[in-house]
Amino acid sequence: MILSLVFFSFSFAFYILTALLYLGNWVFQKKWLGQLATSMAVVALFSTTMILIMRAGESGHAPFSNLYESMVLFVWATNLGYLMMEYKYKFKTAGAFVMSFEFLAMLSATMLPYRYKSVEPLNPALQNKWHWMVDLFSRFGLEKYAIGWLDFHVFTTFIGYAAFAISFGLAIMFLLKNRYETRGRNNALIGSLPEARMIDELSYRAIAWGFPFLAVGIVTGAIWANSAWGAYWTWDPKETWSLITWFIYAAYLHARVTRGWRGRKAAYLSIAGFLAVIFLYWGVSFVLPGLHAYA
Amino acid sequence: MQEKVNEVAVTRSERVWYQTVGSKVWYFFNSLTLTIFVLMTLAGSSIFGTVIEQNQQASQYFAAYGEKWTRVILYTGLNDMYHSWWFAALLGVLTMNIIVCTFERFPPKWKGLLANKSPEKFEPRIIDKCSYHQTLNCPGDVKEVRERVLAAFKKKRFKVSSSSREGGHYFYARKGVIGRFGSDVVHISLLLILLGAMVGSYYGYKDFRIVYVGTNMTVPETDFEVRLDKFWIDYYDTGQIRQYNSLLTVIEGEEEVLTKQIWVNEPLFYKGIRFYQSSFGNAWDRINSANMVLVSKKTRMAEGSEFTVGWNEVKQIPGSRYSIRLAGYTADFAYDERNNTVFSQTAEANNPAISVEVYEGERLVSTPWLFLKYPGIFPAIPDSEYDLVFTDYRGILYSGISLNKDPGTNIVWLGTGVMGLGFILAFFVFHRRVWVYVRENGGSTEVKLGGLTNKNNFVLEKDIKEIVENINAG
Numbered sequence: 001m002i003l004s005l006v007f008f009s010f011s012f013a014f015y016i017l018t019a020l021l022y023l024g025n026w027v028f029q030k031k032w033l034g035q036l037a038t039s040m041a042v043v044a045l046f047s048t049t050m051i052l053i054m055r056a057g058e059s060g061h062a063p064f065s066n067l068y069e070s071m072v073l074f075v076w077a078t079n080l081g082y083l084m085m086e087y088k089y090k091f092k093t094a095g096a097f098v099m100s101f102e103f104l105a106m107l108s109a110t111m112l113p114y115r116y117k118s119v120e121p122l123n124p125a126l127q128n129k130w131h132w133m134v135d136l137f138s139r140f141g142l143e144k145y146a147i148g149w150l151d152f153h154v155f156t157t158f159i160g161y162a163a164f165a166i167s168f169g170l171a172i173m174f175l176l177k178n179r180y181e182t183r184g185r186n187n188a189l190i191g192s193l194p195e196a197r198m199i200d201e202l203s204y205r206a207i208a209w210g211f212p213f214l215a216v217g218i219v220t221g222a223i224w225a226n227s228a229w230g231a232y233w234t235w236d237p238k239e240t241w242s243l244i245t246w247f248i249y250a251a252y253l254h255a256r257v258t259r260g261w262r263g264r265k266a267a268y269l270s271i272a273g274f275l276a277v278i279f280l281y282w283g284v285s286f287v288l289p290g291l292h293a294y295a
Numbered sequence: 296m297q298e299k300v301n302e303v304a305v306t307r308s309e310r311v312w313y314q315t316v317g318s319k320v321w322y323f324f325n326s327l328t329l330t331i332f333v334l335m336t337l338a339g340s341s342i343f344g345t346v347i348e349q350n351q352q353a354s355q356y357f358a359a360y361g362e363k364w365t366r367v368i369l370y371t372g373l374n375d376m377y378h379s380w381w382f383a384a385l386l387g388v389l390t391m392n393i394i395v396c397t398f399e400r401f402p403p404k405w406k407g408l409l410a411n412k413s414p415e416k417f418e419p420r421i422i423d424k425c426s427y428h429q430t431l432n433c434p435g436d437v438k439e440v441r442e443r444v445l446a447a448f449k450k451k452r453f454k455v456s457s458s459s460r461e462g463g464h465y466f467y468a469r470k471g472v473i474g475r476f477g478s479d480v481v482h483i484s485l486l487l488i489l490l491g492a493m494v495g496s497y498y499g500y501k502d503f504r505i506v507y508v509g510t511n512m513t514v515p516e517t518d519f520e521v522r523l524d525k526f527w528i529d530y531y532d533t534g535q536i537r538q539y540n541s542l543l544t545v546i547e548g549e550e551e552v553l554t555k556q557i558w559v560n561e562p563l564f565y566k567g568i569r570f571y572q573s574s575f576g577n578a579w580d581r582i583n584s585a586n587m588v589l590v591s592k593k594t595r596m597a598e599g600s601e602f603t604v605g606w607n608e609v610k611q612i613p614g615s616r617y618s619i620r621l622a623g624y625t626a627d628f629a630y631d632e633r634n635n636t637v638f639s640q641t642a643e644a645n646n647p648a649i650s651v652e653v654y655e656g657e658r659l660v661s662t663p664w665l666f667l668k669y670p671g672i673f674p675a676i677p678d679s680e681y682d683l684v685f686t687d688y689r690g691i692l693y694s695g696i697s698l699n700k701d702p703g704t705n706i707v708w709l710g711t712g713v714m715g716l717g718f719i720l721a722f723f724v725f726h727r728r729v730w731v732y733v734r735e736n737g738g739s740t741e742v743k744l745g746g747l748t749n750k751n752n753f754v755l756e757k758d759i760k761e762i763v764e765n766i767n768a769g
Contacts, residue, residue, distance in 0.1 A: 089753065121531045124538045124559035201752065208750075212718035219711040228560045230571040230697040231501065232707060233492070235377045237345040247338035251331045276338075288345055 004054035007047055008072070012110065014044035015075070015103045022095035029192060034092045041083055041099065048076040059119045062147055064154035065126055067285060068117040071109035073154070074281075075102050077162035081209070085166065089202060091194050097169035125228045126150060149224040157217030157242075161277055163210030164249075168274035170203035171267040178264060200262055203270055211249050218242050237288040241280040248273045324388075324395035333389045340385070344376040390489060393482045401479055408472055417465065419732040425745030427756055431763060433740045437464065440740040440766070441733050447765035451758055453729065466731035470758075475749060477721025484717055487710030495703030502698040507578065507691060511546065514568055514698060519547040521563075521570060524554070526694040528575070539575050541694045567700055574695030579626035579639040582606060585649050586687040587665070589615055592680055595671070601686055609654075615681065616655055623650030624688070628666065637664070649685055651675075725751045727758060742766060 021037035024030075051072050055063040063069040082098045129148035137143045173193060180190045193199065221239070222232040233239060252269045255261035323329065347368060348355070356365040356374060372379030422428050433440045441457075441464050448455045453468040504512045506523040513520055525542040538558050545553040545565050555563045563570040588601045589612055599614040604621040611618045627640040628648040637650070647667045653660050653676050663675040665685035675683035729746040744763070748755040 121533065121535055121537065124536060127538060128560045205751070208722045212715075212722055215714065215718065219714070222707075222711075224560075226704065227562060228571075230562070230569070230573055230699050231701070232704060235344060235349065240341050240345045240377075244338045244341050247334045247341075251334040251338070254327055254330050254334070284345070 002054075002058060004051050004058055007051040007054055008110075011044055011047040011051060011075075012106050014040060014047050015099065015106050018044050019096070019099040019103045022092065022099045026093050026096045026192065027189065037092065037095055037099075038083075038086065041079060041095065044102075045076070045079045045083065048072060048079060052076060055119075059121075060144060061122055061126075062151040062154075064151055065122060066116055066118075066120065068109055068112050070154065070158065070281075071105060071112070073158045074161055074165075075105050075109075077158050078102060078105070078165050081159070081162045081166055081206075085202065085206070089198075091198075093193050094166075094170060094173060094199075094202075097173055098166055101165060101169055128224055128228060149220050149227075153217055153220040153224055156213050156220060160210045160214035160217055161281060163206045163213060164270075164274050164277050167203045167206035167210065167270050170199050170206060171270040171274075174199040174203060174267045175264065178267075196263070200266065203267065204256060204262075207249055207252060207270060207273070211246070211253060214242065214246055214249070218246065238280070238284045241276070241284050245273060245276040245280050248276055321395060324391045325399045326392070327396070329388070330392050330396070333385060333392060337385055337389070340376070340382070343373055347373050347376075349377070350375050386489065390486065393486060397479060397482055404475065408475060417467070417730055419463070419743060422730050422732060422743045422745035425730070425747050426752065427747075427759060428743070428745035429759065429763060431742045431744075431766065432736065433742055433766060435740060437733060437735050437740050440742060443766050444731055444733060444742060447762045448729070450765060451762055453727075463732055463734040466729075466733070468729045468731065469727065471724045471726045474720050474724030474726045477717050477719070477724065480717030481714055481721055482717075484710045484712075484714035487713060488707050491703035491706030491708075491710055493703065494706055495701040499699070499701040499703065501700075503573070504696050504698065505576075505693045506541075506696055507581075507693055512696065516700070517566060517568065519545055519552070519566065521545055521565075523694055523696075526575065526692055528692075539572060539694075541572055541696065543570060543696075567702060569699045569701075571697040571699065572694065573697040575692055576642060576695065577626065577644060577690040578624075578693050579642045579644075580624060581691055582621075582624045582649070583689040583691050584608075585621050585624075585685060585689075587619070587651075588684050588686055589617075590671075590682050590684050592674070592682050595682075598681065604651075606691075617660075617676070617681070618654045619683070620652040620654070621649060622652050622662070624648070625650075628664070644690070647688065649688065651683070653683070722750075725749065725754050727755050729759065729762075 018037060018040040021033060021040050025033040025037050052063045052069075055069060055072070059065070064073060078098065079102060082095065086092060086095065128150040129146045133146040133148070134143045137146045174196055177190060177193045177196045177199060180187055181196050218239075221242070225234065225239075226232040248269065252266065252273060255269065256266050351374065353365065353369060353374075356368050360368065368374050372381070376382055433443070435443075444466060445455060445457070448466070448468045451470070453470045455466055455468040457464060457466045459465070500515065502515065506512050508523050508526055511520040511522045522544045523541055524544055526540070528539045529537040531537050540556055540558040542554065542556050543563055544551050545563075553565065557563045557570060557572050559572050562572070584603050584605045586601050586603050589598045590596060591598050599612070602610065602613055604610045604619060606621055606624075609618055609620045623637075625637055625639040625648050627643055627645040629638055629640040630636075631638060637648075640646075648664050650662065650664050652662050660679075661676050663673060663683070665675060665683060666672065667685050667688070670684045671682055726749045727746060728748070729744055732743045734741055744759060746755050746759050
């Protein structure tokens, strides 16, 4: 019995349930449905955390070393980011979008071919640990649990991805809402979404979180590459695509903050940015050859 | 009116041509449209470099894209696009764009934010124009309410300056002004990173060496050499490679200065040069030792047992009058008829062959090539009842070591550090400004507040809400 798989199955069920509850809350506007949805999202978050912890225990290293593990990390970070946003800004309709997306992400993780899922020992390039941490932990015989730039790199990058995913969900919501607002039509479902202005602002806030995290992810990746590959930047396809994505979001921020390019155009740019993220994450791994082929 | 036009015309004509051009260039770079255009162009064009494999032979592009497109690729430099002139030019435009925009925007921003401090300079009606504003009526007299307002802002860690005139009290409270400069800090950090990259590409180099145990590698532009003392591979229990390691010794003149074990992720750094464990492999032109056996030409049966000869070693073949020296090896045997030489087609051991010298007593009788996969295709010893068969060998591993000199790296790291600081300022420090007007209003006190922020309206709204609660609570 592999515990991480048990937790995966549970989490999968939890995300279906969470998505349904948020959708139900949106459609029927019942307070108890909303509360239940949020608690279910917390349960799903806990369960996803357990997948990662169990996986780390089974493989003996931080659970960031293949596509399957990174998908779970992505789902985890998106869920956490969403819950933080819900707590801060108190609105739940976005949950219907974000959690449906989480369900799709979990589904695609289950459909990955076996070689992207199996627990593998770390190959030489992935063995990157901070010396000071190894030294510190080895005093207690825990040096196995020391982490390094690689783990930091993957972690920050995925927080960035999660923020972009949330922004993407909000951008779609915005477009829906905006369409109805500008045409002056009324629809109970769309009407229950928050004001377009607020969705727009939140979509921007999500990118404002994701952008620096992606930058830190790129930089820590460069630091790692500088000790593993012999140079901090080698124009490997993954590196290049991360830069492409970063340029798109940089354009978004400049367009928005300084020229007041808000609303619809901003939403389209956010969607374009997220398409680049998807290609950066999946496309590069499957389509393009390069050093990042393992994740 | 006519006069004015003439005046303008005169000042225009008084400008020397290069001033006109200069101001046009300046105007061109002082544009956010340009920023967005360059960013999107960089993003769009970079895609080509990930789809078209970089730095390949022209023949490979020819095979993949045909003649016409190969010509296009080579002409536009898409085969090495990140080092092409036009990619550099785009980065140059971005750099100029950043520099000009910073010069143009930073000073007025600085001045504006400093000048804005004075509470004497605003009229109560500007409060109503703020994106977030509110008017409260508080019980109590003006003086008491004024103190409450001050305390409420202090509690939220706002800086407050105040003044009183015409029976009213004016406050200007602000917080997080430094966040305004985050974007400038990020822009400067980008310049630093680009500078570091440029320094690296002008004063640095990359090199790759195949090194055998016991040999030295020369290091360009330095006065030291590096010797490979040992190379080994660690395995997991499952047989997968865990790590590969080289033991390197730095030799300066005659002196051994330093010995360090390197592995993937753990380079040696000495005098500005980094030595990376980047690969390993089987040598294609030498081996450690070869196993052979003497056979009878007639029966093809072994005469005596298998024996091992070390590289370059001369050995008496047990139970015979011959001795043998192992003189050469090639992993993938090929023969070049034009200049009568033997070479290895690939680095893989597809057709391993050894070259030996066979002696009878002191006399060299033959120098045959023996093939592992094709025993006996050429008789090894002419005019003899015996033949030699090559049965096995022990290869030599080489250590593939990358050399990298990049004096720009530290500038790049400095740039990334500055960038981190800039991001914290730009995204997580919000500049909030609140103007307050307090006056007597028929027995009670009227407080008008209005706030502006550069970014996060929610944070400002929350701040003001709490401040209002504090004022009301007294």
